[in-house]
Amino acid sequence: MANVEPFFWWTEEQKAFADRVAQFVEDNVEEAEKYFWKQKFPHNIVKKVAKEGFFGPGVPKKYGGLELGATGSCIAAEQLGRLYAVGHVFTVSMLAGLEQILRFGTEEQMQEWLPSVADGSEWGAVCITEPFAGSDTANIMTTAVKDGDEWILNGKKRMITGAGVADRYFVYAKTSEDPDVFKQRGHISSFVVKKGMPGFTVEKINPLIGFDNVPNGYLDLDNVRVPDFNRVGEVGKGWAVMMAGLNFERLIGSAVMIGGAKDILKILFHYTQRRVQFGRPINRNTNIQFDIADVIRMYKVAKLFTYHTAKLLDDGQEPIVDASIAKMMNTEYMRDIALKAIQICGGDGLTKFLPLERVLRESKIGEIVAGTTEVQKLIIYRFCAMLPEWNVPLKLRWDDEVNAPLVSYRDSKFKDMEINEENLLKVIAHDYKINPGTYMTMDDVRDDIGGSRVKIKQTVESLEQQGLIVTHRDRAGKIGLVKATYTGLARAFPKEYYRWFPSWYEDSDKF
Numbered sequence: 001m002a003n004v005e006p007f008f009w010w011t012e013e014q015k016a017f018a019d020r021v022a023q024f025v026e027d028n029v030e031e032a033e034k035y036f037w038k039q040k041f042p043h044n045i046v047k048k049v050a051k052e053g054f055f056g057p058g059v060p061k062k063y064g065g066l067e068l069g070a071t072g073s074c075i076a077a078e079q080l081g082r083l084y085a086v087g088h089v090f091t092v093s094m095l096a097g098l099e100q101i102l103r104f105g106t107e108e109q110m111q112e113w114l115p116s117v118a119d120g121s122e123w124g125a126v127c128i129t130e131p132f133a134g135s136d137t138a139n140i141m142t143t144a145v146k147d148g149d150e151w152i153l154n155g156k157k158r159m160i161t162g163a164g165v166a167d168r169y170f171v172y173a174k175t176s177e178d179p180d181v182f183k184q185r186g187h188i189s190s191f192v193v194k195k196g197m198p199g200f201t202v203e204k205i206n207p208l209i210g211f212d213n214v215p216n217g218y219l220d221l222d223n224v225r226v227p228d229f230n231r232v233g234e235v236g237k238g239w240a241v242m243m244a245g246l247n248f249e250r251l252i253g254s255a256v257m258i259g260g261a262k263d264i265l266k267i268l269f270h271y272t273q274r275r276v277q278f279g280r281p282i283n284r285n286t287n288i289q290f291d292i293a294d295v296i297r298m299y300k301v302a303k304l305f306t307y308h309t310a311k312l313l314d315d316g317q318e319p320i321v322d323a324s325i326a327k328m329m330n331t332e333y334m335r336d337i338a339l340k341a342i343q344i345c346g347g348d349g350l351t352k353f354l355p356l357e358r359v360l361r362e363s364k365i366g367e368i369v370a371g372t373t374e375v376q377k378l379i380i381y382r383f384c385a386m387l388p389e390w391n392v393p394l395k396l397r398w399d400d401e402v403n404a405p406l407v408s409y410r411d412s413k414f415k416d417m418e419i420n421e422e423n424l425l426k427v428i429a430h431d432y433k434i435n436p437g438t439y440m441t442m443d444d445v446r447d448d449i450g451g452s453r454v455k456i457k458q459t460v461e462s463l464e465q466q467g468l469i470v471t472h473r474d475r476a477g478k479i480g481l482v483k484a485t486y487t488g489l490a491r492a493f494p495k496e497y498y499r500w501f502p503s504w505y506e507d508s509d510k511f
């Protein structure tokens with residue numbers, strides 16, 4: 001019986017599920033390899049996955065699922081990822097509406113679609129990307145126009161995983177052309193489009209660097225009539241639906257990479273014990289041991305962070321930053337693991353006979369699919385920059401005893417002084433003594449002196465007009481940053497105030 005090392009917070013059901021899926025993988029890995037070599041979509045294995053109920057961990061029991069949460073979905077993705085194409089099909093099927101329907105669907109819609117997600121009788125595909133809209137998903141051009149009880153969809157989607165083999169396509173389309181609505185991201189709605197609907201066709205299948213036996217391609221929507229019942233979420237709420245789905249998507253996309261890393265480790269231990277060069281197995285070389293240790297580190301960190309993020313989702317949180325980190329980190333780790341593994345196995349590592357080169361190719365896809373690494377970095381930076389707890393400044397305060405600036409949470413010596421030009425200039429000039437190269441924000445100034453923001457603003461404007469300080473303004477003309485000019489520094493304090501020398505510096509050298 002296959003045994004999966006669980007995390008301590010997994011439930012007994014989740015642990016048993018992990019062992020069951022792992023056993024399934026071991027029983028079916030040979031067949032999956034045959035599909036890989038023949039470059040055929042593994043219909044038969046995916047049907048077996050469905051029969052086992054492995055599509056169901058993210059679906060509540062009342063809709064036929066296993067109700068094992070995002071953690072359960074990650075467990076399935078991690079294990080099924082070891083079956084190459086099967087992992088991709090599972091992942092994309094989970095993304096094609098599960099989270100979106102659970103959060104935004106009506107009870108009738110859940111009853112209609114979730115049982116077929118859970119039992120795997122319908123495979124899904126998610127359709128965001130278009131020829132003119134990749135990272136910039138808000139600029140999709142596919143339209144949906146209401147006609148009675150139906151919507152008429154026109155446009156194209158591309159890079160769609162599962163194109164043709166999937167039954168249920170979760171399509172985002174524009175339902176408003178109003179620029180003001182666009183600015184509020186109220187211009188998109190989401191729809192379930194079914195294979196076989198008139199006007200809905202596969203246009204092209206992409207030959208890719210990876211996804212050797214997984215179809216990925218273009219879809220054409222030509223006057224496709226979709227019942228209003230198939231609209232998920234309110235009209236104009238498609239952006240929120242998309243964003244809600246993307247956290248789950250990034251998480252599952254990161255989980256599907258982990259199982260392969262564990263298999264690579266098994267290959268590395270096995271191979272390096274048996275490959276003899278210069279009269280000894282190559283695992284006796286420290287550099288090989290170090291590289292394998294690095295692979296173990298990346299595998300363990302990737303796994304830990306993935307399941308930590310899954311737990312946040314299961315606890316009802318919205319782990320935007322964590323999901324982006326997991327997605328970015330796991331794909332980069334997979335790339336590095338694959339490169340190290342290939343190097344360790346030398347020429348054998350480059351052949352297709354060892355399942356290593358394919359991991360390298362898949363990791364490159366991972367760095368682009370579901371939001372590129374650059375887009376993940378944008379998300380991480382922007383969200384963290386907005387979080388108040390990340391924006392409490394680490395203040396330096398001047399300490400006379402040690403005659404140096406110290407990290408401190410105490411109030412400034414100017415706190416609660418009267419706000420007038422003299423005092424405010426002193427606050428800003430004193431900051432030069434501590435932070436000579438940076439400006440103060442208006443919040444920093446207020447934090448130092450306290451009192452009325454309006455009064456501070458008026459006084460700052462007056463100091464600026466007199467050339468005693470300079471300001472930086474945002475696009476709307478609002479003052480963001482302030483700093484004393486040389487004239488302002490001289491006006492605020494005598495020159496001695498700013499001078500500072502280490503104890504070893506000779507008096508004779510001071511002038």
Ligand SMILES: Cc1cc2nc3c(=O)[nH]c(=O)nc-3n(C[C@H](O)[C@H](O)[C@H](O)COP(=O)(O)OP(=O)(O)OC[C@H]3O[C@@H](n4cnc5c(N)ncnc54)[C@H](O)[C@@H]3O)c2cc1C
Nearest residue numbers: 126127128129134135159160161365368369370371372374
């Ligand atoms: C194998 C595969 C499967 C996929 N499956 C699906 C699917 O099932 N459904 C679906 O809807 N989509 C799918 N996609 C599409 C995928 O989500 C997009 O490819 C991805 O979001 C990037 O869009 P793009 O390829 O158009 O690149 P672009 O958006 O054109 O980006 C090109 C380059 O510019 C950079 N860039 C763009 N904007 C910025 C910015 N603001 N700041 C810094 N850098 C920036 C990008 O990081 C990238 O390096 C799939 C893609 C692949 C490769």
